[in-house]
Amino acid sequence: MSTSPQLGKEFRYLSAEEVISLGISREDVLETVRRALVEHGRARYEMPAKVGVHPYPEVFFHAMPAYLPGLGAVGMKWIECYPNNPEKFALPQTTGLQVMNDVESGVPISLFDSAWLTAHRTPAVTVLAAQALHPGARTFGMFGCGIQGREHVRYADTLLTDLESITVYDTREEAADRLIAELQPQVEVKLVKGTSVEAVVKENEILSSATVILREPQSIAKDEWVSAGQTILPCDLNTFWDPATCARGTYIVDSADEHELFAEMGYFPGGLPDIAAETGQVLAGVRPGRTSADEIVVNSNIGMAVCDIAMGKLIHERAIDRGVGTLLPL
Ligand SMILES: NC(=O)c1ccc[n+]([C@@H]2O[C@H](COP(=O)([O-])OP(=O)(O)OC[C@H]3O[C@@H](n4cnc5c(N)ncnc54)[C@H](O)[C@@H]3O)[C@@H](O)[C@H]2O)c1
Incomplete structure (x- = not known):
């Protein structure tokens, strides 16, 4: 011992x-x-x-x-x-x-x-933020069914108890199948396999992505699919989402310093959106998070030491x- x-x-x-x-x-x-x-x-x-x-x-x-x-x-x-x-x-x-x-x-x-x-603290940040920014949500869409995607499902099931379904999507269909087969017996919430990025974006109140981080935004989720009142919580910086969505939404980040650093490294070629607050400030009640039901909130959490x-x-x-x-x- x-x-x-x-x-x-x-x-x-x-x-x-x-x-x-x-x-x-x-x-x-x-x-x-x-x-x-x-x-x-x-x-x-x-x-x-x-x-x-x-x-x-x-x-x-x-x-x-x-x-x-x-x-x-x-x-x-x-x-x-x-x-x-x-x-x-x-x-x-x-x-x-x-x-x-x-x-x-x-x-x-x-x-x-x-x-x-890393596998655990990252989804914990996402779901704590989701609880604060979008209380009572019933639907959650998760892009990426790897290490992060799987733990996001577990943490969402643990904390977001109003959820009725989590829809998971991966470009590798077998990854989504495997996640559902393994996790459905372990979680209460219903797990659904997403049919397309468009359908998952349109049909879920809360959305999160953990795919890959690339310097150039890929705009895989198109801005026209996003509607009023949705909350988007990327773990993969600006890769998955259309920069237009981040620009028109209320942009909250875990760390303004970190996002500014990534911007200096060229990860936001169109410019870093105006930052309304930091995730911790919202949780601490220092700054407001969501201020209206119609607002689109984008909360980018790149990970903090x-x-x-x-x-x-x-x-x-x-x-x-x-x-x-x-x-x-x-
Ligand atoms: N923000 C943070 O604190 C934090 C912490 C850890 C990891 N990450 C990031 O999260 C991402 C995922 O990490 P991971 O460890 O789960 O990786 P992983 O390789 O285990 O899983 C990634 C999954 O995303 C899928 N994918 C790739 N492109 C996709 C697309 N366009 N649409 C749908 N699915 C797609 C892959 O097929 C794979 O199954 C990485 O970008 C990683 O850098 C962020």
Whole structure:
């Protein structure tokens, strides 16, 4: 049974499987991510916009450091996004490692695979935002049935209890079939296979997308299919949606700094839409979210280190409680 590491002498390493074995519930993730978003919304954080390197045009590595004084948590996630990994190498698009440090002495205290926390904190942000921006929604459309799409279905089922159906769509039809076959026995909400992007956009109140992130907007979901009152929550920046929709909607983002950085890197060739608020500000009640039933709301959440570091603290503490991981010398 391992205990707390001796500060400055050793740190705890957890593999991907060991992180999963901690058995952290979706309710715990939702609570942790909500807390991180509220801290962000109240400006009680330090989180520089991502520092990145780009070995090929469509890929990025990001260093994601954050400090949350209210949680006593500090650390950094180091991730890559290689959109062609699934086809080229049968590897995930996104992989990474996260290091947590002791706030008082600064020394590293744990290091772990970040796949699980990224797969979970991202849909937690989407559904917490959906609950705040579109309470009582009955229909949810999900584009992309990969790692994110699957967890979005689980988190939507957990938090958005008024939902009657989630319609899932993927360009690879087998991915949608597999998601429904595997998850329908686990969730209460009815899962439906979408027939086309147009039908899914037109028939659902809340829409989310987790497909690929590309520099050039692909405008796969056309602006003319989007109607008054819908809420759109992309995890894939500006790739899937028509920039005209973002321009005419109320544009809310998780981090204005991050979106401005992506704009500087050329991801918004037509210009970054005017930002009305940040997701955390809406959750903290600092700024309004939806202000009328007719408004189109686009809430782009590209992922924030504050959520990762809050999750990292939870993982670190749970690992100590359960004696999971290996203590390694520094
Ligand atoms: N915002 C965040 O915090 C955050 C966090 C993690 C991942 N992401 C992004 O989310 C996206 C999905 O990540 P993932 O790990 O689930 O990837 P994944 O490869 O597991 O799944 C992506 C799925 O999208 C499908 N797809 C691709 N283009 C499509 C299209 N035009 N229409 C419908 N389906 C399409 C693919 O067939 C695949 O099944 C990536 O762009 C990733 O960078 C964002």
